[in-house]
Amino acid sequence: MxxxxxxxxxxxxxxxxxxxxxxxxxxxxxxxxxxxxxxxxxxxxxxxxxxxxxxxxxxxxxxxxxxxxxxxxxxxxxxxxxxxxxxxxxxxxxxxxxxxxxxxxxxxxxxxxxxxxxxxxxxxxxxxxxxxxxxxxxxxxxxxxxxxxxxxxxxxxxxxxxxxxxxxxxxxxxxxxxxxxxxxxxxxxxxxxxxxxxxxxxxxxxxxxxxxxxxxxxxxxxxxxxxxxxxxxxxxxxHGLTKLENVIKKRNENAIKLDLGLKKLYPNIIIPNRPNGYKETFALYMILCKKRDKLIKYLTKKNIEVKIHYPIPLHLQTPGAKLGYKKGSFPISESQALSLLTLPVHQFLTNKQINFMLKSIRSFYA
Ligand SMILES: Cc1ncc(COP(=O)(O)O)c(C=O)c1O
CATH class of the missing domain: 3.40.640.10 (Type I PLP-dependent aspartate aminotransferase-like (Major domain))
Structure with a gap:
């Protein structure tokens, strides 16, 4: 799949x-x-x-x-x-x-x-x-x-x-x-x-x-x-504006399914807190994962396309370093950059695809 x-x-x-x-x-x-x-x-x-x-x-x-x-x-x-x-x-x-x-x-x-x-x-x-x-x-x-x-x-x-x-x-x-x-x-x-x-x-x-x-x-x-x-x-x-509410609704439904499935994998996977009153667009569905790079290889082999947003924070990019920032300037973003993973959450995903993703991630950590 x-x-x-x-x-x-x-x-x-x-x-x-x-x-x-x-x-x-x-x-x-x-x-x-x-x-x-x-x-x-x-x-x-x-x-x-x-x-x-x-x-x-x-x-x-x-x-x-x-x-x-x-x-x-x-x-x-x-x-x-x-x-x-x-x-x-x-x-x-x-x-x-x-x-x-x-x-x-x-x-x-x-x-x-x-x-x-x-x-x-x-x-x-x-x-x-x-x-x-x-x-x-x-x-x-x-x-x-x-x-x-x-x-x-x-x-x-x-x-x-x-x-x-x-x-x-x-x-x-x-x-x-x-x-x-x-x-x-x-x-x-x-x-x-x-x-x-x-x-x-x-x-x-x-x-x-x-x-x-x-x-x-x-x-x-x-x-x-x-x-x-x-x-x-x-x-x-x-045209897109007429469909937007449905797009957001579907992405939120998919995100809930992913959250529920992935929560069980703590502390291998950490899902961000989602405070009450905040409705997300899920432009990106991001989590923190242990052994992130190995997990990416594993998922890629199974034809699950994932991304990292982003592996290098802005302050460590060439022009960021020129502003005087260096490794250690912002430890939270730096440590997240090593374990962040973005999974597909878009409105065209089927339940089968979501379950396949969850099953594959579970089997990686088993
Ligand atoms: C947070 C953020 N700011 C700015 C931009 C720039 O937008 P654009 O690509 O339309 O120039 C993007 C997206 O690309 C973004 O994700």
């Missing part, structure tokens, strides 16, 4: 509805901004309950746009977590600010106990990451940000469809950034992203900056860039 990690061939097997909309778009030649993108932005802001939403060409640009919108630049410091995707830190570097890492916690989220000691006069923002589609304690981070008058930009790239006591990831801070990369809970056929905010002034600036600083065709207010989401992708995203 095969258990694939990549679900895209199943998801995009039948694209009739998308092709139908694409045909309409092609006929309209509404290829930049336009009605399809506006429709998606409208639907997405309603989905996460934010006042303003702007489609961008990917999640990385959504983060850069967020930092730029708050005028974060050289000389400023931005605090984030060392076990994220490269883009979280890369975006901070892209605007010239200094990346200040903190460690993660046992749920692989930003370690909230380490943030306060890293705040200096230069700190302009905290970027908490909704890592793997789970979330850190956002209420605590909001309290800290108010105490020190620091902005929160949420990296909710993996958090679309999650909830913290009914509130969407990406709507706790002043700006939230999202990705629609093909392996995200809401995905398009390529790249896509968006930012949301409730702040009108910031929204006005983002709207113009994303589109060359244009006020109208003939004049600009300031120098801007082209970070626009493609209408072709907006159509795919709109």
């Amino acid at each position: 095969q258990v694939p990690f990549n679900y895209l061939p199943f998801e995009f097997k039948n694209n009739k509805a998308i092709f139908k909309e694409w045909k309409k778009l092609i006929k309209s030649t509404d290829f930049t901004l336009g009605k399809y993108m506006q429709e998606f932005e409208h639907n997405f802001k309603n989905y996460v309950n934010a006042k303003y939403c702007f489609g961008t060409n990917n999640g990385t640009d959504a983060l850069i746009l967020s930092l730029k919108a708050l005028n974060i630049k050289k000389g400023d410091e931005v605090i984030t977590v060392c076990n994220s995707f490269y883009a979280t830190a890369g975006a901070i570097d892209a605007v010239g600010a200094k990346i200040i890492f903190v460690d993660c916690d046992s749920r692989y989220q930003i370690n909230i106990d380490q943030i306060e000691k890293k705040i200096t006069k230069k700190t302009k923002a905290i970027i908490p990451v909704h890592w793997g589609g789970a979330s850190p304690d956002m209420n605590y981070i909001v309290k800290l940000s108010k105490k020190y008058n620091i902005h929160i930009i949420e990296d909710a790239c993996m958090g679309i469809g999650g909830k913290i006591n009914g509130k969407s990831p990406g709507t706790f801070g002043i700006i939230g950034a999202y990705s629609m990369h093909p392996l995200k809970s809401l995905n398009v056929m390529g790249d896509g992203g968006m930012v949301v905010t409730n702040n009108k002034k910031i929204a006005n600036w983002i709207k113009k900056y994303r589109n060359h600083g244009m006020i109208n065709r003939d004049s600009i207010e300031f120098w801007g860039v082209n970070y626009r989401l493609q209408p072709l992708q907006a159509i795919v995203a709109n």
Whole structure:
């Protein structure tokens, strides 16, 4: 039996509805901004309950746009977590600010106990990451940000469809950034992203900056860039949005089955705590495993496709080390990197495949 990690061939097997909309778009030649993108932005802001939403060409640009919108630049410091995707830190570097890492916690989220000691006069923002589609304690981070008058930009790239006591990831801070990369809970056929905010002034600036600083065709207010989401992708995203709740539901059901089966294997396998009130997207289903690398070989032989997110934390990557970080700087993320494993949890898995995965992991540790 095969258990694939990549679900895209199943998801995009039948694209009739998308092709139908694409045909309409092609006929309209509404290829930049336009009605399809506006429709998606409208639907997405309603989905996460934010006042303003702007489609961008990917999640990385959504983060850069967020930092730029708050005028974060050289000389400023931005605090984030060392076990994220490269883009979280890369975006901070892209605007010239200094990346200040903190460690993660046992749920692989930003370690909230380490943030306060890293705040200096230069700190302009905290970027908490909704890592793997789970979330850190956002209420605590909001309290800290108010105490020190620091902005929160949420990296909710993996958090679309999650909830913290009914509130969407990406709507706790002043700006939230999202990705629609093909392996995200809401995905398009390529790249896509968006930012949301409730702040009108910031929204006005983002709207113009994303589109060359244009006020109208003939004049600009300031120098801007082209970070626009493609209408072709907006159509795919709109379509995906109608299915999102089902996708999250199915992934949660699969995660519960995996949790139940794997709990019995403690301490060979450790499942993260899943606090009440937190609804995860399960963009990644991550566990900690003893003899991880041998287990990967064993599962791979059985055609079970697994991944590691990620084997090297950001602070130990070449540019991280250049910032002065070294082995031992963040022991939690470093030790997790040696035993983290991501199992398939996607919405197309069958019960048979889940049971096969559980049986195979059990037989490895037997
Ligand atoms: C946590 C996180 N931040 C940022 C990004 C960047 O998003 P994109 O690939 O759309 O640029 C990703 C995903 O790739 C991500 O997982």
